[in-house]
Amino acid sequence: MGITNTSIGVAAALGSTASWALCGVLFKKLGERLDPVGMTTVKSLVAAILLAPVLLFAGGAHAEGRDLLLLAASGVIGIAIGDCFFFAALGQLSPLLLTILLLTCPNVFTGVLGVLCLGEMPSLPAWCGIGLIITATALLMFPVEAGEGGKSTIKGVLFGVVAFICSSVSTVIAKPVMTGEAGVSPFAVTFYRMAAGGLVLALFGLFAGRVSAWAKPFADKRYGAGFLGVTAVVAFGGFGLSMAAFKYLDVVVAGALLSLEPLFVLPFMAAFGHHKVKPREIVGMALAVIGVMFITFGAK
Numbered sequence: 001m002g003i004t005n006t007s008i009g010v011a012a013a014l015g016s017t018a019s020w021a022l023c024g025v026l027f028k029k030l031g032e033r034l035d036p037v038g039m040t041t042v043k044s045l046v047a048a049i050l051l052a053p054v055l056l057f058a059g060g061a062h063a064e065g066r067d068l069l070l071l072a073a074s075g076v077i078g079i080a081i082g083d084c085f086f087f088a089a090l091g092q093l094s095p096l097l098l099t100i101l102l103l104t105c106p107n108v109f110t111g112v113l114g115v116l117c118l119g120e121m122p123s124l125p126a127w128c129g130i131g132l133i134i135t136a137t138a139l140l141m142f143p144v145e146a147g148e149g150g151k152s153t154i155k156g157v158l159f160g161v162v163a164f165i166c167s168s169v170s171t172v173i174a175k176p177v178m179t180g181e182a183g184v185s186p187f188a189v190t191f192y193r194m195a196a197g198g199l200v201l202a203l204f205g206l207f208a209g210r211v212s213a214w215a216k217p218f219a220d221k222r223y224g225a226g227f228l229g230v231t232a233v234v235a236f237g238g239f240g241l242s243m244a245a246f247k248y249l250d251v252v253v254a255g256a257l258l259s260l261e262p263l264f265v266l267p268f269m270a271a272f273g274h275h276k277v278k279p280r281e282i283v284g285m286a287l288a289v290i291g292v293m294f295i296t297f298g299a300k
Contacts, residue, residue, distance in 0.1 A: 009248030010296045012186075012241040013257035019237025021264035023230045033223065036087035038214035041205055044079050044198030046228065047235035051191040061188040067177045071184075071192035078170025079197025085163040092156025106164035107259045111252025113172045120250040129294030130256040132287045137259050139284030171246055178247040186243035190235065253295055263288050 034042065055061045063071055111130075114120045122130070174193065177184050184192075205211045218224040245254040266281055 005248040007296055009245050009254060010257060010292060012248065013245035013254050014260070014292070016238055016241035016245060017258055017260050018264045019233050019241065021261045023234050023238065033217040034214060036084050037201060037205070038210065039087050040079065040083040041198055041201035042214060042218075042227070043231050043234070044083070044194045045202060046231045047239065048191055048195040048198055050232055050235050051187060051194065051240070054185070054187045054191055061185055063177060063182065063184045063188065063192055067180070067182050067184060068192065070173055070177050071189060072196040074170040074174040075193035075196030076200050077166050077173070079193055080200040082163050082166030082170060083197070084201070085159045085166065089156050089159035089163055092153045093160055105161075106167045107252075107255030109164060110168040110171055110255045111250075113168055114175075114251030117172050118175065118251065120252065122250045122253050125294050125297075126250070126253050129291040130253060132291030132294060133256045133260060136284040136286075136288035136291060137262065139280050139287065171251060174243065175246050175251060178243065186247050187236070187240045189243050190240045194235070194239070249295075257292065257295070260288055 170193070174189055178186060178189055202211075205214060218227070242254070242258060245257065249257070263285055266285070
């Protein structure tokens, strides 16, 4: 059996999820020296610069007219607004609400938008796979252990809601550009979105007089090198591969697969002695694998 669009999409989604699992903790640590807006601005502009060569070498790299406007809107909504609220919410949510608002809700909401706005309807095996993955995610993330987290603030909850709505809307806006006649490549789409979001935030920073404060941490070359490395992985792996997943899969399917970050985090933590894997987590990982198989081999 040859390589199908579904298998490409599944591989891209899992690759993106693994990238986020690898870089999530590092990004949070690096972000301690930057405010959420500064973090998003620098990350977006650096990612756009790293992705720029794609426009020269990748097919389907050029977006024009309506497609360019859609990608700019997607970038402003998802990156300039959504990512800022995402980083702002991180420190103000308990692990439980963090999981619900920033991992679970975006996937559910994106799937609903995909059905309503794009007319997508996954096959029955794909729905079974989605159900297994949602169950697996619940087993991998809940219950939260006592003393593992802190309280949530109302502000954090509101930030999280805005973040997941912006993420979902921006994804649904961007997908038709990849699947339409122009067929803009996922990595080119990522470039346009990052560039649009980063430029809008940079203009805000200039008018607000905050650029010098954002640049200050990068006087430390080690910090700058670490930020560059993590951003490179996130640009190509986290964002680029997630766009590839949304191109080749229904958004509800891609969203479910992209929620499987714990599947990669837990073995990593266990390997370094930071976590003892529990029986329910083993069951969750097994269900996740079965769910991925349902999606991969039960494509319509």
